Amino acid sequence: MLLWSIFLLGVAFGVAARLGRFCLLRGLRQQLCLDGEVAPGQAPALQAFALALAVALLASQGLHALGLVDLGQAALARARFSVLAVLTGGILFGVGMVLARACGARSLVLLAGGNLRALVTLVFLALGAQLAMTGVLTPWRQWLQALAPVALPHATLAGYLQAGVLGPAPATLVPALLLLVYALLRPALRQSPPQLVGALVIGLLVAAGWWITAHIGVDEFEPAKLSSLSFVGPIAESLLYLQLSVGRDMNIGLALTAGVLAGALVAGVLAGALVAALAGRTARWEGFDSTERLAASAGGGLLMGFGGVLAAGCSIGQGLTGLSTLSFASLPAVAGIVLGALAALAQQRQR
Numbered sequence: 143m144l145l146w147s148i149f150l151l152g153v154a155f156g157v158a159a160r161l162g163r164f165c166l167l168r169g170l171r172q173q174l175c176l177d178g179e180v181a182p183g184q185a186p187a188l189q190a191f192a193l194a195l196a197v198a199l200l201a202s203q204g205l206h207a208l209g210l211v212d213l214g215q216a217a218l219a220r221a222r223f224s225v226l227a228v229l230t231g232g233i234l235f236g237v238g239m240v241l242a243r244a245c246g247a248r249s250l251v252l253l254a255g256g257n258l259r260a261l262v263t264l265v266f267l268a269l270g271a272q273l274a275m276t277g278v279l280t281p282w283r284q285w286l287q288a289l290a291p292v293a294l295p296h297a298t299l300a301g302y303l304q305a306g307v308l309g310p311a312p313a314t315l316v317p318a319l320l321l322l323v324y325a326l327l328r329p330a331l332r333q334s335p336p337q338l339v340g341a342l343v344i345g346l347l348v349a350a351g352w353w354i355t356a357h358i359g360v361d362e363f364e365p366a367k368l369s370s371l372s373f374v375g376p377i378a379e380s381l382l383y384l385q386l387s388v389g390r391d392m393n394i395g396l397a398l399t400a401g402v403l404a405g406a407l408v409a410g411v412l413a414g415a416l417v418a419a420l421a422g423r424t425a426r427w428e429g430f431d432s433t434e435r436l437a438a439s440a441g442g443g444l445l446m447g448f449g450g451v452l453a454a455g456c457s458i459g460q461g462l463t464g465l466s467t468l469s470f471a472s473l474p475a476v477a478g479i480v481l482g483a484l485a486a487l488a489q490q491r492q493r
Contacts (some may be wrong), residue, residue, distance in 0.1 A: 143313040144358045145406050151354065152410020155347055156369060159251045159411075160418035162340020167239050167248070168190050170483055176491065180330065182361045189324065190341035194323035195343025195462055202352055203314055203467040206300060214301055217367035218454060218464040221297040223471045227286040231452025232460070232478020238445025239269075239479070240486035241438045245457045246373040246446060250408065256416030256427045262436065263443040264377055268449020271378035280438040299468035314468060347371060348466050367468055368467075372459030373408075374450030379404035453478060 158164065169188025171177045180186060213219060239245045242263040244252060249267070252260035273279040293324050300314060324332055331338055351370025356440045367433045383405055419425035430436045453475040455464050461479060464472030 147354045147358050148406040149394045149410040149493055151347060151351055153205040153406040153414035154415025156251060156411040157418045159341040160415040162188060162337045164340050164344055165248045166461060167483060184330040186330040186334050186337055190337045193325035194345040196318045197342055198462050198466040199318045200351030201346055205352060211352045213365060213467040214298060215368050217369050217469045218472060219246050219297040219467050219469040220293055220294045220471045222347045223290045224289050225474050226285050226289050226455050228471060228489055229474040229478040230242040231449045232475040233482035234445045234449025235456060236455055236479040236482025237486045238442040238449060242442025246377050247458045251415040254412045255419035255425045258401045258429050261437050262439045266443030267447040268381035269379040270444040271451050273373050274448045275452035288409035291378055297469055323475045342364060348462050372455055374377060374456045376404035377408045380408040
């Protein structure tokens with residue numbers, strides 16, 4: 143039951159992300175007027191990401207307030223972490239995302255439609271993640287994670303609010319309302335129903351992921367950490383499972399619910415995106431037009447893999463899922479992703 147729930151979660155994400163062309167990098171490029179896709183000053187893709195985050199935040203915190211999930215038990219909610227390591231990981235991921243022209247989740251969606259450039263990115267992302275998790279780069283990751291660690295009394299803002307440190311609980315609504323204002327005040331997103339609906343669905347799927355891992359297939363004697371949408375770990379584990387499937391158990395995240403195949407989430411995204419691509423008649427084979435583009439996709443994948451493990455998530459895993467918990471560890475990760483992407487985009491503009 144849990145396996146199929148995770149698979150269907152991936153299917154829904156694949157359909158919504160493909161039809162809505164959901165992508166943080168695409169939004170940043172629009173904001174910087176780099177692709178000529180929209181009029182200057184408009185960034186509907188970035189507004190869509192903000193809307194998805196607002197919905198994920200409201201829905202996830204709503205489940206937490208009702209006692210249906212305990213976000214303090216989420217794998218991404220860590221009270222002890224290295225700000226420097228998480229920030230560095232985010233920066234590496236952001237730079238790699240620009241080089242590859244897609245994050246891990248977007249690469250899965252593109253691959254389902256026949257984009258072979260995305261396949262190269264995913265293979266090297268998985269390689270980079272495995273090098274960082276269990277390979278030759280593990281000592282470097284551990285060294286970075288040991289630099290200037292911080293230890294907080296509570297891992298999330300909600301924890302402080304419940305302890306009466308920062309004020310009343312309704313204060314958690316402020317960031318969500320600000321995101322909603324940004325997302326809906328300008329008409330660009332409202333004039334694009336596929337992007338609007340896709341963002342709403344993806345935000346709700348983040349909350350659905352928390353509920354699934356909290357209530358379906360739970361071992362009451364060994365409760366696992368809660369998890370939701372995240373893609374660096376699942377992509378790496380899925381590729382490794384294809385090679386070493388005999389006797390290898392897998393997870394749907396970096397340290398997430400035991401006993402659930404990471405491949406279920408990845409396969410679900412591929413299946414959903416494929417259905418959406420075929421239904422929208424956008425599926426077609428695509429390849430590289432130059433060796434430089436091939437090298438950029440490979441290098442970007444490696445950076446995203448290593449950086450994603452160091453930051454404990456990606457633009458979806460931390461940018462939506464992590465922030466929906468109000469986790470303090472997610473803030474430097476997301477800041478690093480955005481800073482790294484903006485720096486790489488600025489360098490591309492200068493060239």
